[in-house]
Amino acid sequence: MRPILILSEVRFKKDGLKEKELQKENGSSVELKLIDSPVDRKKIEQILKDKPLGTMLILYTGGAARKRIRRAANSAGFSHEDVRIGKMDTGTYCIFCSQCHRINRTASLEKSIICISCGQHLEPSNHYSSFQDAYLGYPIL
Amino acid sequence: MGYYGIFKITGRLDVREVIQVSRLNGFPFPFTKDQYTYSNNSVPLDPAKTITVTADYKNELELKRKLLQKHHHRCFRSLPLSMESQWEIMLLLFNELASCNPESFTFQKKGDECLFQNHLLEEEEAFVFRDVSTIALEPLDLVGRHVQEDLILMGDRHNGLFLEAGQLCFPSNWSLAFVQGMEFKSIHNPVPGIQNDGFIDKVERFISKIRPGTVWERKNWSITVTNMLDTPLETYSVWGKHRQEVTCENAGDLIHLRVEVQRLFRLPMNHDVLFTIHTYLLQLNDLIQQESWFKSFYQNIKTLPEEIAEYKGISTYRTELIRFLENHMEKERRGQ
Structure with a gap:
């Protein structure tokens, strides 16, 4: 079993704890660390520095923090696949407007939305970009 | 010619x-078969050329540069870690243009001092290799303004291929801004059936094993209604509506077979992958003049699985297209 480190922003503590319990039940050695936002990259580097080889990192954070942690993790030798995003109960999904590139928020992937920037009617898809941390919204004519 | x-x-x-x-x-x-098949139809190229200069060079370069001028954020994207490979690509393409078309281009390199001359456009680019202060644009953005191809740089990291830079002016319904930074496999998620039998994993494995200096080519086809080369997802509301206008009477004028000649090249210095896309359009009225092409095209359209037709955007007018082709067949049979 790979050791697991869960990094969770305080606001997602509940989700982080749930994940910790789940991983424990699966028999993994798991550690949960709560982090403040905005994320301090140096602190993250400090946390990651001594982790054993093969550790899996699970993140419960917002998009901006996620990018910073990913970069720090990559610098510390974690591969892309070593870093996973936890499923958070944020109640929102990010939708990338394919017309103007604005990222919109919505409560459901099932319903169409109107882009708050360009007014385009968009249909959310399940095409997800971990780089944008958003789902692609296709235009509806 | x-x-x-x-x-x-x-x-x-x-x-x-x-x-x-x-x-x-x-x-x-x-089309090489009279039935639609799903495959990685790549072939090695000898000589290993990544680009082609055609008679449409000047027109396409003019369009490309207009698009870059007006919609730069849409047509060019790069991550900082792509710079080394961008330099390598610039050198490679300037070299290739000059060595394959010496009457139209020349390239000289003395130490790190470089001079590229484009005689077709009466322009020159003088720069010092790997010195960003000597160029006004990023290297990929600069060299892309001298070739007809769209240029995509896939960074080969130990855990997959990632789209790290691109100059994309003539996409077929996709967005460079959205896929920037994405992994090869995730980019292709919307393609129907791509996950079946580990197909996409096999393709990625194939690309990751391409040897330095070799070029592999495949042809990808779709259909564009009207003769627009630039059909990005960002302007779908402009060009997508024409799909509703196809009838069995006007299909010959409106419909164009769109073929992307895609080439993959392993960069010998940085080990990343250059992906070039040369887009060609042929009006249906022209295509049907060639009997063997007409038959093959008809069979492929007829046998196209519904989900692929939907993905390629053909579903809206497939019936009208088939009727047009069958009417033409009937006319030929009667000798009209």
Whole structure:
């Protein structure tokens, strides 16, 4: 079993704890660390520095923090696949407007939305970009 | 070859015939079977050329540069870690342009001092290799303004291929801004059936094993209604509505077979992958003049699985297209 480190922003503590319990039940050695936002990259580097080889990192954070942690993790030798995003109960999904590139928020992937920037009617898809941390919204004519 | 060249040689063809002959001659017809099949149809190229200069060079470069000027954020994206490979690509393409088309381009490199001359456009680029202060644009953005191809740089990291830079002016319904930074496999998620039997994993494995200095080519086809080369997802509301306008009477004028000649090249210095896309359009009225192409095209459209037709955007007018092709077949049979 790979050791697991869960990094969770305080606001997602509940989700982080749930994940910790789940991983424990699966028999993994798991550690949960709560982090403040905005994320301090140096602190993250400090946390990651001594982790054993093969550790899996699970993140419960917002998009901006996620990018910073990913970069720090990559610098510390974690591969892309070593870093996973936890499923958070944020109640929102990010939708990338394919017309103007604005990222919109919505409560459901099932319903169409109107882009708050360009007014385009968009249909959310399940095409997800971990780089944008958003789902692609296709235009509806 | 341009149509003026052919006209001079024959002297007997009328202008319409001449244009048709020229378009058909240079067109990379994609179908090799009379039935749609799903495959990685890549072949190695010898000589290993990543780009092609055609008679449409000046027109396409003019369009490309207009798009880059007006919509730069849409047409060019890069991550900082792509710079080394961008430099390598610039050198590679300037070299290739000059060595394959010496009458149109020259390239000299003395130490790190470089001079590229584009005689077709009467321009030159002087720069010092790997010195960003000597160029006004990023290297990929600069060299892309001298080739007809769209250029995509896939960074080969130990855990997959990632889209790290691109100059994309003529996409077929996709967005560079969205896929920037994405992994190869995730980019292709919307393609129907791509996950079946580990197909996408096999393709990625294939690309990751391409040897430095070798070029592999495949042809990818779709259909564009109207003759627009630039059909990005960002302007779908402009060009997508034309799909509703196709009838069995106007299909020959409106519908164009769109073929992307895609080439993959492993960069010897940085080990990343250069992906070039040269897009060709052929009006259906021209295509049906070539009997074997017409038959093959008809069979492929007819046997196209519904989910692929939907993905390629053909579903809206597939019935009208087939009716047009069958009407043409009937006319031919009657000898009209």
